[in-house]
Amino acid sequence: xxxxxxxxxxxxxxxxxxxxxxxxxxxxxxxxxxxxxxxxxxxxxxxxxxxxxxxxxxxxxxxxxxxxxxxxxxxxxxxxxxxxxxxxxxxxxxxxxxxxxxxxxxxxxxxxxxxxxxxxxxxxxxxxxxxxxxxxxxxxxxxxxxxxxxxxxxxxxxxxxxxxxxxxxxxxxxxxxxxxxxxxxxxxxxxxxxxxxxxxxxxxxxxxxxxxxxxxxxxxxxxxxxxxxxxxxxxxxxxxxxxxxxxxxxxxxxxxxxxxxxxxxxxxxxxxxxxxxxxxxxxxxxxxxxxxxxxxxxxxxxxxxxxxxxxxxxxxxxxxxxxxxxxxxxxxxxxxxxxxxxxxxxxxxxxxxxxxxxxxxxxxxxxxxxxxxxxxxxxxxxxxxxxxxxxxxxxxxxxxxxxxxxxxxxxxxxxxxxxxxxxxxxxxxxxxxxxxxxxxxxxxxxxxxxxxxxxxxxxxxxxxxxxxxxxxxxxxxxxxxxxxxxxxxxxxxxxxxxxxxxxxxxxxxxxxxxxxxxxxxxxxxxxxxxxxxxxxxxxxxxxxxxxxxxxxxxxxxxxxxxxxxxxxxxxxxxxxxxxxxxxxxxxxxxxxxxxxxxxxxxxxxxxxxxxxxxxxxxxxxxxxxxxxxxxxxxxxxxxxxxxxxxxxxxxxxxxxxxxxxxxxxxxxxxxxxxxxxxxxxxxxxxxxxxxxxxxxxxxxxxxxxxxxxxxxxxxxxxxxxxxxxxxxxxxxxxxxxxxxxxxxxxxxxxxxxxxxxxxxxxxxxxxxxxxxxxxxxxxxxxxxxxxxxxxxxxxxxxxxxxxxxxxxxxxxxxxxxxxxxxxxxxxxxxxxxxxxxxxxxxxxxxxxxxxxxxxxxxxxxx
Numbered sequence: 001x002x003x004x005x006x007x008x009x010x011x012x013x014x015x016x017x018x019x020x021x022x023x024x025x026x027x028x029x030x031x032x033x034x035x036x037x038x039x040x041x042x043x044x045x046x047x048x049x050x051x052x053x054x055x056x057x058x059x060x061x062x063x064x065x066x067x068x069x070x071x072x073x074x075x076x077x078x079x080x081x082x083x084x085x086x087x088x089x090x091x092x093x094x095x096x097x098x099x100x101x102x103x104x105x106x107x108x109x110x111x112x113x114x115x116x117x118x119x120x121x122x123x124x125x126x127x128x129x130x131x132x133x134x135x136x137x138x139x140x141x142x143x144x145x146x147x148x149x150x151x152x153x154x155x156x157x158x159x160x161x162x163x164x165x166x167x168x169x170x171x172x173x174x175x176x177x178x179x180x181x182x183x184x185x186x187x188x189x190x191x192x193x194x195x196x197x198x199x200x201x202x203x204x205x206x207x208x209x210x211x212x213x214x215x216x217x218x219x220x221x222x223x224x225x226x227x228x229x230x231x232x233x234x235x236x237x238x239x240x241x242x243x244x245x246x247x248x249x250x251x252x253x254x255x256x257x258x259x260x261x262x263x264x265x266x267x268x269x270x271x272x273x274x275x276x277x278x279x280x281x282x283x284x285x286x287x288x289x290x291x292x293x294x295x296x297x298x299x300x301x302x303x304x305x306x307x308x309x310x311x312x313x314x315x316x317x318x319x320x321x322x323x324x325x326x327x328x329x330x331x332x333x334x335x336x337x338x339x340x341x342x343x344x345x346x347x348x349x350x351x352x353x354x355x356x357x358x359x360x361x362x363x364x365x366x367x368x369x370x371x372x373x374x375x376x377x378x379x380x381x382x383x384x385x386x387x388x389x390x391x392x393x394x395x396x397x398x399x400x401x402x403x404x405x406x407x408x409x410x411x412x413x414x415x416x417x418x419x420x421x422x423x424x425x426x427x428x429x430x431x432x433x434x435x436x437x438x439x440x441x442x443x444x445x446x447x448x449x450x451x452x453x454x455x456x457x458x459x460x461x462x463x464x465x466x467x468x469x470x471x472x473x474x475x476x477x478x479x480x481x482x483x484x485x486x487x488x489x490x491x492x493x494x495x496x497x498x499x500x501x502x503x504x505x506x507x508x509x510x511x512x513x514x515x516x517x518x519x520x521x522x523x524x525x526x527x528x529x530x531x532x533x534x535x536x537x538x539x540x541x542x543x544x545x546x547x548x549x550x551x552x553x554x555x556x557x558x559x560x561x562x563x564x565x566x567x568x569x570x571x572x573x574x575x576x577x578x579x580x581x582x583x584x585x586x587x588x589x590x591x592x593x594x595x596x597x598x599x600x601x602x603x604x605x606x607x608x609x610x611x612x613x614x615x616x617x618x619x620x621x622x623x624x625x626x627x628x629x630x631x632x633x634x635x636x637x638x639x640x641x642x643x644x645x646x647x648x649x650x651x652x653x654x655x656x657x658x659x660x661x662x663x664x665x666x667x668x669x670x671x672x673x674x675x676x677x678x679x680x681x682x683x684x685x686x687x688x689x690x691x692x693x694x695x696x697x698x699x700x701x702x703x704x705x706x707x708x709x710x711x712x713x714x715x716x717x718x719x720x721x722x723x724x725x726x727x728x729x730x731x732x733x734x735x736x737x738x739x740x741x742x743x744x745x746x747x748x749x750x751x752x753x754x755x756x757x758x759x760x761x762x763x764x765x766x767x768x769x770x771x772x773x774x775x776x777x778x779x780x781x782x783x784x785x786x787x788x789x790x791x792x793x794x795x796x797x798x799x800x801x802x803x804x805x806x807x808x809x810x811x812x813x814x815x816x817x818x819x820x821x822x823x824x825x826x827x828x829x830x831x832x833x834x835x836x837x838x839x840x841x842x843x844x845x846x847x848x849x850x851x852x853x854x855x856x857x858x859x860x861x862x
Contacts, residue, residue, distance in 0.1 A: 031199050033086075034183050036192025041078035044068065045093065047112070048185045049202045053194065056185045059202075063209050066115045069586060070097040070105055072523035079105070083134040083143070083179070086195045091115075092141065092160060096129045099148055103529065104129040107622075108160060112201070113208055117587045117622050120529050125166045127151060133177040144169060144177040161589065221648035223680045223827035223852070226800050229773050234766065235758045236801040240780050240793070241808040242751035249696025249748045249783070252447035253689070254741040255507065255703045257670060258498075259454030261485045261716055262709035267335035268723065269708065270493040271434045273346070273420040274403060275335050278490065279306060279318040284482040284524075291318045295330050299407075302328030312351050312385045312416055315470070315479040319416035321355055322407055329406035330415070336712065337400035338420065339725045340366060340373065347421045348390045350405070351476070352380045355412035362413065363406045364390070366420075368398040380413060392420070399726055417476045427504045431475065431492065437708070438501065440721060440728050444741040448508040450580065450670060450703055451498045457583045458514040460484040461524040462531045465514045468548050471495045472564060484519060485715045496565070499552065499574045510612070510701075511548065512580030516541055516594035520586040532590040535597075542601040545579065549606050552576035578610045584617040584642050584671070587626040596634060610637040612668055619643040619656070631665040638700065642671040647684035650674060651776050651798070654687070657695035667698055671705035673733070677718045679852060680798070680827035682732040686854040687796045689740050690781035693748055704737055735823055735834050739856050743792045745783020753780040753805070774799055778849070782809075789861035797849040804846045814859040816840050824853035 034048045034056055044067030048056040068079035082095035091109045102123045109115040123129060127147040135142050143163075144154045152174040153166040179193045221229075258264065266272065279291040291306040302324040311317045322328050340346065346366070354360050365375040374392035394401075403420055407413055425432030426439065452466055459465040460482070470479035471494030478491040495511065502509040516538055520530035533541055547561050552574040554562030562573070581598050585591045599611050613636040616623025624641075631639045643649075660667065669692065674681040685704070692699050709719035720737065722729040730738075755778045757771035777798040784791055791814060797803050818841045823834045839847065841859065849855050 027199050027203070029199060030196055031202055033195045033197050033202065034181075034185065034190075034192050035082070035084040035195065036183070036185070036190045037079060037082060038188075038190070041080055042067065042075055044079055045082050045084065047205070048183070056183060058185050059205055059209050061186060063212065065112055066093065066107060066109070068095065068097055068105055069118050069520060070103075070120055070529055071521075073521045076523075081131045081180075083132045084193055084195065085134045085136060085141075086197055087136050092134060094132045094134050094143055096132060096145070099128050099130060102126055102128060104132065104143075104145070106160060112205060114625050115622050117591075117616075117626055119161065119589050121163050123155070123166055125153070127153070127166070131178075133174070133179060135177060135179075142177075144174050146174060215652070218652045219646050219648040221651065222646075223798065223800075230757075230771075230800060232759050233757045233771060233774070233801070234760060236755060236771075236774050236778065236799060236803045237758075237805070238753050238755045238778050238803055239806040239808060240751060240753045240782075240795075242749050242782060242810070244810070245750045246747045246784065247697055247750075248746060249693060250700040251744055251746045252508065252701050253692055253696055253699070254444065254446060254737060254744060255448035255450065255510070255701055256441055256444060256446040256707055257450040257454070257703035257705045258452070258707050259705070260452060260456050260483060260489055260493075261454065261706050262719060263335070263487065263713040264706070264708040264710070265493045266488065266490050267713070268710050269433050269437050270490070270497075271422055271425050271432055272490070272492055273334045273338045273422070274332050274418055276332070276488070277419050278316050278417050278476065278480065279320055280316060280480045280490075281488050282482070285488040286486055289488070291320075295320070295332055297328070297330060298404075299324055299326075299328035301325045304328075304330065307414070313477045316417065316476050319351075319414055321412055321414050322405075323412045324407050325410050327406065327408075329404050331402050331404045332418070333400070333402045334420075336725060338366070338402060339399050340394040340397065340401050342394055342397050344394065345423045346374075346392045346394070347423060348376065348392050348419070349387060349421075350378075350418040351385050351387050351414075351416040352378065353385050353414045354380055354383050355414050357383050358411050360411050360413045361408040363408060364392075365404045365406065366392050366394055366398075366401055367404055368396065368401045371396070373398060373401060385414070385416070387417075391423075419475075426501070429497075429500060429504070431497065433493075433497070433501060436728050437721075437723060438505075440730060440734075441707075442505040444734075444738050445744075446505065446507045446703075446741055447744070448510050448578070448701060448703075449498070449502045449505075450510040450512060453512065454583060454671075454705070455484045455519050455521065456489075457512045457580075458517060458519045458585065459522070460519060461522045462518045462533065464522075464524070465518055467544070468495045468511065468513060469544065472551070472568065484522070487713075495548070495551075496568050496570070499576075500570065503574065508577055509552070509574060510578045510580060511576075512583055512612070513545055513548070515582030515585060515591060515598060515614075517582070517585060517591050519583075520588075530586045530588055530590055532594055535593070538594060538597050542598050545581070545598060546602060546605055549576060549579065549602075549609060576609070578612055578638075580612040580614075580640060580670075582614040583640070584623075585614050587614075587616060587623045587630060592630060595630075599634060599636065612638045612640050612670075613665075614640045617642045617671075619645070619649075619653075628665075636665050638666045638668050640668045640670040642669075642705075644671070644673050644675055647674045647676070647680055650684040650688040654691050654776070654779070657691065657699055660695065660698045662698055666700045669699060669702035672702065673704055673718060673720075675718065677731040677733055677830050678827060679732050679823070679825050679829045679832065681718070682736045682823065683796060683798045683827075683852060683854055685733060686736045686740070686794070686823075687777075687779055687798065689736070690779050690794055690796060693745065693781045693783055693794070696748055704733065732823065732830055732832055735832075736854060739821055739823065739834060739854065740794070743794070743856050743858060744785065745792055746786040747784040749782040749784060749791075751780065751782055753778060755803075778803055778805075780805075791859040791861075793855075793857040793859075795847070795849050795853075795855040795857070797851065797853045797855075800851050802848050802851050804848045806844060806846050807841065809841075809843055811841060811843055811859060813862055814841075815862055816842060818860075819858045820847075821856045822850060822853055823855075824850040827852055
């Protein structure tokens with residue numbers, strides 16, 4: 001796909017290439033190519049070419065054509081001594097990923113530009129894989145390699161996918177296969193391999209590398225360059241005119257994506273006030289955490305221990321045993337302190353049992369320092385677990401309160417699942433959500449909610465995959481687990497609570513479950529490899545996904561899982577329409593086999609359920625290309641695209657979706673943002689939404705990501721909404737999402753906005769001219785909300801000029817007084833909100849869009 005500003009350049013380059021090809025004497029038939037790595041194992045494969053094997057011209061020279069995807073994020077993704085083969089117009093590559101695992105990496109490409117998502121075959125001789133040499137002999141691929149122990153082996157394959165068992169060979173045989181040469185490129189002595197290839201192949205790569213370099217320059221443009229960009233421009237003006245034609249578009253374009261990152265759930269949206277309430281924290285969450293974390297023992301002669309004997313449930317296997325001669329207590333400060341308000345009511349619950357058969361009295365207190373805000377006394381007499389409940393009503397406000405459980409007399413007592421929950425939750429739901437955070441989300445008016453992730457869904461290794469069935473039922477029976485972002489998931493916010501929240505705000509639920517593979521960035525269970533469930537387990541796993549559909553939509557009278565939903569308090573179905581399978585996965589053979597299996601199973605039993613697939617984490621590249629190829633081949637309903645890019649990308653990629661097939665797989669833009677929380681970022685996002693609306697017949701949903709972040713506990717920036725224990729801080733990006741979510745249309749009205757710039761000529765006269773930079777940055781979208789029959793005009797102005805826009809609209813059937821919401825300021829502003837006003841409109845009215853602004857004008861039907 002070509003971006004707008006590159007169209008002319010692409011044409012020129014293509015014409016130049018054609019002109020060169022007319023006379024073949026201008027270039028050789030073939031050249032030498034040198035494939036190498038630059039020394040850093042994270043850099044990947046680079047290329048240089050030469051006519052004579054003496055002078056080498058690097059391509060890039062900083063361009064990496066393929067990097068290793070084996071390993072957890074960042075520096076763990078390493079490539080060592082790659083060996084490359086060019087055979088019958090196709091490229092193949094193998095390399096060792098580290099000197100520990102009994103695996104190696106493979107990939108292939110038709111053009112050296114887009115490479116197949118990598119596979120990591122296992123070696124069954126329990127030796128590692130070093131310094132490979134790839135060749136082809138008698139129609140078989142042959143890889144010879146060395147090991148850390150000094151042995152030499154070879155493996156072969158007919159198809160470059162299935163590999164034979166290693167066979168030991170001699171050092172002489174290995175050395176005979178070694179193609180590595182030392183070559184000097186730009187003054188650096190490098191080790192790699194030399195290949196003879198057709199010259200047009202290199203010529204195309206030169207074009208692509210230069211094209212990528214120019215695109216990166218455009219994508220990194222910013223408003224800080226506007227003084228130079230608009231030098232000589234005195235003013236701008238524009239005219240918006242409509243053709244009268246329109247088309248239906250999705251009404252679900254604006255939604256939200258919730259992932260338990262940045263303490264979004266526990267300590268955030270989930271209203272529980274006690275941290276580590278079940279004593280299940282462990283070092284898989286964080287290395288320093290354990291079941292005692294966030295609890296403090298007090299009392300002379302007191303002690304406590306963690307026990308696993310006869311727990312309240314197998315999924316909640318740890319509990320505390322408090323021992324004391326007199327006056328022992330345990331204190332919990334919650335998540336950076338417990339916030340309580342005077343007169344509000346809080347549900348206290350805990351499980352307790354006498355460890356020695358004696359009756360015990362415990363006092364539970366809400367305290368602010370030495371001041372007791374509320375207390376209750378509980379008599380524990382049973383040697384079996386029993387749940388005790390009470391209501392605490394604080395006598396004063398506090399932002400840093402704590403909960404203390406004190407043992408009055410001597411003895412040993414078991415304690416578990418100690419919970420303090422505000423009764424004032426969103427919609428007053430039991431086990432509900434923090435009211436102010438949930439309301440901030442509801443105010444977007446999202447049409448859907450995607451949950452529970454993100455990378456949380458497919459997890460940090462196969463054992464960490466998110467299993468929905470473990471998130472429903474009584475809280476103490478849910479299975480908590482570590483989080484790929486490095487903290488604990490209590491699962492108190494589980495699938496029942498997610499679905500209930502969707503219903504409460506009028507949004508469609510979009511659950512995302514693993515495609516039978518874990519995250520390819522896992523740090524556990526495979527050194528970061530994308531592991532897959534054994535295929536003999538996939539039938540049970542497919543049933544697990546279909547059980548979710550049954551749980552959400554089934555009849556409690558005939559369905560076991562629907563009965564569980566009814567018993568939880570929701571006898572009516574949730575009317576689930578979508579299910580996501582996978583999250584920005586590596587589109588490897590492992591993934592494809594499992595995704596296809598699940599997709600076919602689901603569609604066979606539930607043909608009306610829309611399956612949402614994935615095309616990786618980027619707007620281009622191998623996962624994107626192969627993911628879309630899979631979508632077209634399997635006729636997947638919807639695919640989930642992700643990209644986090646700079647504002648310049650949105651400005652120069654406005655026709656990105658214009659060329660998508662209108663009759664095929666639809667698009668859900670599930671994770672996107674512009675890498676910043678300034679007005680400049682928000683305006684770029686507003687600009688993109690106008691393009692999504694224009695393409696709302698193929699792009700059916702979108703959601704900014706990540707959604708929430710708690711101050712002091714942030715793993716990812718930027719985010720849409722920040723918060724602490726007492727306050728919520730929506731970003732300027734949030735207000736763009738809110739303005740668009742509150743002004744959704746169902747029909748897109750075709751039109752055009754023409755921009756003219758006034759410049760001063762050499763003779764001092766003012767002249768109106770076209771200005772491409774301004775035309776890219778003053779954009780519009782007009783939609784009709786058929787439910788209300790309102791017309792909604794969105795205007796984006798990412799220039800330093802207040803820009804008069806003549807509105808050539810047929811608005812005779814609309815009330816003349818329109819509502820206007822404007823978000824404007826300096827590009828660097830981060831703490832601004834929309835201003836609302838009114839505007840009297842008639843056809844030809846000139847509306848002045850402030851410099852650096854997003855305006856939403858809503859006209860009501862008469």
